[in-house]
Amino acid sequence: xxxxxxxxxxxxxxxxxxxxxxxxxxxxxxxxxxxxxxxxxxxxxxxxxxxxxxxxxxxxxxxxxxxxxxxxxxxxxxxxxxxxxxxxxxxxxxxxxxxxxxxxxxxxxxxxxxxxxxxxxxxxxxxxxxxxxxxxxxxxxxxxxxxxxxxxxxxxxxxxxxxxxxxxxxxxxxxxxxxxxxxxxxxxxxxxx
Ligand SMILES: N[C@@H](CCC(=O)N[C@@H](CS)C(=O)NCC(=O)O)C(=O)O
Numbered sequence: 001x002x003x004x005x006x007x008x009x010x011x012x013x014x015x016x017x018x019x020x021x022x023x024x025x026x027x028x029x030x031x032x033x034x035x036x037x038x039x040x041x042x043x044x045x046x047x048x049x050x051x052x053x054x055x056x057x058x059x060x061x062x063x064x065x066x067x068x069x070x071x072x073x074x075x076x077x078x079x080x081x082x083x084x085x086x087x088x089x090x091x092x093x094x095x096x097x098x099x100x101x102x103x104x105x106x107x108x109x110x111x112x113x114x115x116x117x118x119x120x121x122x123x124x125x126x127x128x129x130x131x132x133x134x135x136x137x138x139x140x141x142x143x144x145x146x147x148x149x150x151x152x153x154x155x156x157x158x159x160x161x162x163x164x165x166x167x168x169x170x171x172x173x174x175x176x177x178x179x180x181x182x183x184x185x186x187x188x189x190x191x192x193x
Contacts, residue, residue, distance in 0.1 A: 080119050087124045094134035095192045102134065105190055109135045111167040114182075115152045117143040122179040126162045129183045133190045 097105065114130070114137050116123035130137050140148045142161055149159055156163050156175035164176040164185070176182055 076119065083119045083121070083124065087127070091128050092132045094131055097134065097192065105134070106136055108189075109137050112137045113140055113165040114138070115140050115142045115148060115156070115163040115165065116161045117141070120161055123162045125179045126164075126182050126186075129186055133186055133192075135186065135190060 112135070114123075114126060116127070116139055118141065127139070140151075142148045142152045142159060142163075152161075152163055152175075153159050155165065155173065156177065158177075160177055162177075162179050162182055164182045166174045166176060166185075168174070176185060
């Protein structure tokens with residue numbers, strides 16, 4: 001009969017031979033919790049096979065997730081300089097208003113905050129519109145800054161960017177997601193015809 005340490009946790013052990021406290025394994029005295037034998041009494045039940053397969057597959061899925069995440073993270077890091085260059089090239093010049101009109105726009109812009117990621121293409125799209133409309137809107141990074149991330153999650157309900165925080169004259173706060181909706185809103189409110 002072959003004895004060796006049981007390499008697996010329950011439920012395989014329910015089929016194992018029990019009641020033996022000490023076993024000699026390759027000349028060493030070991031204290032097994034369970035002994036797995038090749039004796040005729042030992043059989044892997046179909047449940048155990050399913051359980052083993054499930055464990056194996058879930059382990060592989062977790063490993064794959066890590067690899068896929070690493071892959072996309074490295075691509076993003078490689079793309080960062082190109083995205084900044086793209087933003088620099090495609091950002092238009094800001095509109096010019098009269099001093100009084102710009103002062104009013106500046107005042108209203110103080111009630112707006114854009115939660116964003118530096119290299120998110122949808123955020124670049126909104127930042128471009130902000131620049132085009134000459135709006136001094138505060139930008140808050142929600143990727144690395146945990147405080148901003150938490151504020152976005154708590155206020156808006158999800159960590160998704162771009163998100164425009166709009167405070168009205170009464171102090172009521174609204175959170176607007178979707179780059180297209182944000183650009184439309186900014187255009188309607190501050191657009192120069
Ligand atoms: N349809 C949305 C897409 C926004 C989106 O997918 N944003 C990504 C970043 S580029 C995001 O917030 N992902 C959540 C995260 O990475 O945690 C829009 O146009 O604003």
